[in-house]
């Protein structure tokens with residue numbers, strides 16, 4: 001039944017640790033025929049803080065660690081609540097989970113979340129563990145959104161550049177001949193969020209107010225952009241903490257406003273530094289970073305073509321990643337590729353994800 005349409009719910013808990021996004025759609029694994037309800041459940045401060053702690057602890061943790069298991073159960077329950085918030089049933093759930101560690105060069109990527117428990121709570125089969133097969137096959141395991149971006153952008157003029165500014169930023173370049181090239185570009189909102197938490201006691205720098213009041217420190221920005229990651233060719237991917245030590249060192253002596261301005265410039269300059277096969281006709285920006293005017297202005301300054309939020313193409317920039325994992329769950333059920341040589345560096349187009357049936 002290659003063309004059978006399947007109703008899917010996607011769940012994404014991104015590197016910003018702000019909450020879980022949920023979205024419903026219907027697809028045959030190629031074309032998306034209907035979009036349904038979307039919702040977001042913000043995590044309580046205590047869960048967000050524990051997830052943040054897990055990022056630091058992850059390299060030393062074993063999967064049966066008691067703290068890890070406790071956080072995983074709370075995270076899974078919040079995902080079940082998010083499904084209820086969306087308010088529409090489905091044939092399958094795409095459950096990304098929360099990445100707590102990503103080290104593809106060690107063939108390791110770790111998303112937490114209890115798929116058996118979620119299937120039981122929702123009474124719906126769950127596809128999960130989307131990244132492991134790619135990493136095991138020598139790919140980066142990320143980004144996985146490009147195949148979904150290509151489906152979304154099917155009828156849009158190419159070349160097109162799609163940028164996601166989440167905790168980490170990533171791009172998908174779509175060529176006029178169907179080419180797809182993707183990579184993580186560098187930090188997104190992650191370091192800015194850490195700074196806002198430390199200096200404002202807030203989860204993020206709302207509307208870029210702190211960054212807008214500061215000045216970019218060009219010398220320190222140059223130090224940040226000298227990180228070897230930027231000399232690597234795509235495909236390539238990042239851990240949420242890849243730049244943490246370097247950023248701490250480079251921004252320690254700066255007033256918070258200048259540190260914020262410098263980190264915002266780090267994000268946008270790193271996006272612009274990604275080599276593209278040809279200039280895009282326009283740049284569409286998704287993820288929470290599109291709501292930060294400092295990031296959007298910084299990005300526009302780097303491109304000679306219009307830089308617009310994905311809403312300009314009629315997409316929902318808050319729901320995009322959740323929709324992505326709904327789409328990828330259906331592709332997984334159908335054995336279709338989730339990753340390509342141009343997106344993760346895997347040698348051949350590869351499917352992925354694991355199916356967890358409902359066991360009561």
Ligand SMILES: Nc1ncnc2c1ncn2[C@@H]1O[C@H](COP(=O)(O)OP(=O)(O)OP(=O)(O)O)[C@@H](O)[C@H]1O
Nearest residue numbers: 014015016166167168189204206207287288291292
């Ligand atoms: N009004 C706003 N002003 C500034 N920043 C904002 C605003 N709204 C959202 N953000 C930023 O967007 C972030 C959330 O973005 P998003 O939901 O795309 O991240 P994510 O999905 O967790 O990340 P990833 O794509 O890396 O998995 C917040 O942590 C914040 O930094």
Ligand SMILES: CC(=O)N[C@H]1[C@@H]2OC[C@@H](O2)[C@@H](O)[C@@H]1O[C@H](C)C(=O)O
Nearest residue numbers: 015099102142143144145166168170
């Ligand atoms: C390992 C991991 O979870 N990576 C995330 C993260 O958040 C943004 C960027 O880094 C991207 O590579 C990826 O998520 C999106 C959904 C992706 O796979 O396309």
